[in-house]
Amino acid sequence: MQLYAQDNGVEMADSLRSNGKIYVVVICIVIILVGLLAYLFSLDKRLKKIEKENQTDK
Numbered sequence: 001m002q003l004y005a006q007d008n009g010v011e012m013a014d015s016l017r018s019n020g021k022i023y024v025v026v027i028c029i030v031i032i033l034v035g036l037l038a039y040l041f042s043l044d045k046r047l048k049k050i051e052k053e054n055q056t057d058k
Contacts, residue, residue, distance in 0.1 A: 016022040 016025060
């Protein structure tokens with residue numbers, strides 16, 4: 001008796017990999033993450049500047 005409880009392949013990932021489009025997906029994810037990190041760092045920089053100005057005012 002054979003059990004097929006776990007399928008080892010994901011059809012969408014296999015088709016993307018075979019067509020070479022998986023690289024497009026990975027690049028899009030990387031671009032989104034880099035943009036998000038850049039936004040967070042710039043926001044942190046602005047907040048530090050505001051905090052520093054508030055410390056000197058007191």
